[in-house]
Amino acid sequence: MVERALIAPPRRGWRTLPAALRIGILYVAARAVTTGFLILAAALAGPGSRFGQDATIGSFLLGWDAQWYWLIAVGGYPTELPLTETGEVSENQWAFMPVYPYLARIVGLPFEALAWTGAPAWGVGAVVVSIVAGYLACLVLYRMLRMRIDVPAATWAALFFAAGPMAALFHVGYAESLFLLWLFLSLWLVQRRQFGWLYILIPLMGFTRPGVLAFALFLGMYGIWRWICRRRDALPARQIVHIVALGLLAVVVGFSWQVLAGMATGRADAYLATELAWRRTAVSGDGFVPFGGFVEGTALWFGRIWHVGEVTGYVVLAASVLAVAALLLFEPHLKRLGVETRLWVASYLVYLLAVFFPQSSIFRLLVPVSPVWGAIALPRSTAYRVSVLAVCLVGQWWWIYNMYALGNTAYWTIP
Known part of the structure; x- marks a missing residue:
């Protein structure tokens, strides 16, 4: 028996494959499904769609906000704000950060020779960056979750992320894939308590898309938690210095874009005025007030659109905040993910409440809480996990159909 065991060939199978290969296979399969959905949406696009009856998958990939990134890549930022x-x-372009469009432009340079195909070189570079960054984000998410949960659950969570309702973001010329890569790397390093690379990742995050102020809040909450737990979990002075310095760096980076926009345009409020331009069609209020966007949005949706009453909306909003807080504090599957993930989710949701005006983009803006897929994947039932995957795919098609096949410009159907 011992001899047979010693000479038996090594076991082969799915679980024996390297994690990078397993996640890669799942990611490619998910991208194939999403591509099919986009092709079908192009065929269904009608005259009411902003893409027209002759829509193609290419027009989808470089549509909506991708046009703003294209303007940045080829022309930079305006020194005089349009009025x-x-x-x-x-x-205008000041609402969008520079890392993604300029990186896409660099990656697209080798594709200049493909101009005869009708695909702009920048567009090819943008799609390549989104797809590659999406795969790397899936892999890092898997590595993050493996520190807290087992291999099957982490693998399913990565699949849910790759095939989730917002999976089209891994294809289109948006900065989300790249931002998620920087974010997941940063959270993973905090979990591992390896802080050095964060001095590079935080600026990359901050100049890829808005959200680094949420990471500053996360670092502040993380530092408080580590201080409270220092008797049972040692907190060396070196780590205190890193946490404080990185938190300050995230704050500086988070506000620096406003300063740069003001210096370039001569208007101190250039960035905020630009951001507020997108919500002007929905509300008439002037200026930015923290948490004001959600208050105004709640009144709009529950009062003027759904006609169920503003007070009802405020009650629902308050109840939702309390429910999410209770889940993060007490739900056992979420607790399995570790305090770092829960603190990040709480920080990011507070950030959204503070700065965002609620409309259909909320689905896209919730993607940074994707580590929560780890908690959703924890129940071991295969039937349950397949059902979650099916819901993900249905949600993905619903989003693609509404945002691209229908694709009008009403504020409740904007990706």
């Missing part, structure tokens, strides 16, 4: 007929700042 509406009433003298208010209109939508």
Whole structure:
């Protein structure tokens, strides 16, 4: 028996494959499904769609906000803010950060020779960056979750992420994939208590898309938690210095774009005025007030659109905040993910409440809480996990159909 065991060939199978290969296979399969959905949506696009009846998958990939990134890549940022007929700042490039468009431009340079195909070189580079960064984000998410949960659960969580309702973001010319890569790397390093690379990752996050102020809040909460637990979990002075310095760096990076926009345009409020231009069609309020966007949005949705009453909306909003807080504090599957993940989710949701105006983009903006897929994947039932995957795919098609096949510009159907 012993001799047979010694000479028996090594076991082969799915679980024996390297993690990078397993996640890669799942990611490629998910991208194939999403591509099919996009092709079908292009075939279903009608005259009411912003993409027209002759829509193609290429027009989808480089549509919506990808056009703003294209303008940045080829022309940079305006030094004079565009104004509406009433003298208010209109939508412009300052709402979008520079890392993604310029990286896409660099990656697209080798594809200049493909101009004869009708695909702009920058567009090819943008799609390549999104797809590659998406795979790497899936892999890092898997590594993050493996520190807390077993291999099957972490693998299913990565699959849910790769095939989730927002999976089209891994294809289109948006900065989300790249931001998620920097974010997951940063959270993983905090879990491992290896802080050095964060001095590079935080600026990369901050200049890829908005959200680094949420990471500053996360670092502050993480530092408080480590201080409270220092008797049972040692907190060396070196780590205190890193946590404080990185938190300050995240704050500086988070506000630096406003300063740069102001210096370039001569208007101190250039960035905030640009951001507010996108919500002007929905609300008439002027200026930015923290948490004001959600208050105004709740009144709009529950009062003027759904006609169920503003007070009802405020009650629902408050109840939702309390419910999420209770889940993060007490739900056993979420607790399995570790305090770092829960603190990040709480920090990011507070950030959204503080700065965002709720409309259909909320689904896209919730993607940074994707580590929660680890908790969703924990129940061991295969039937349950397959059902979750099916719901993910249904949600993905629903989002693609509404945002691209229908694709009008109403504020409740904007990706």
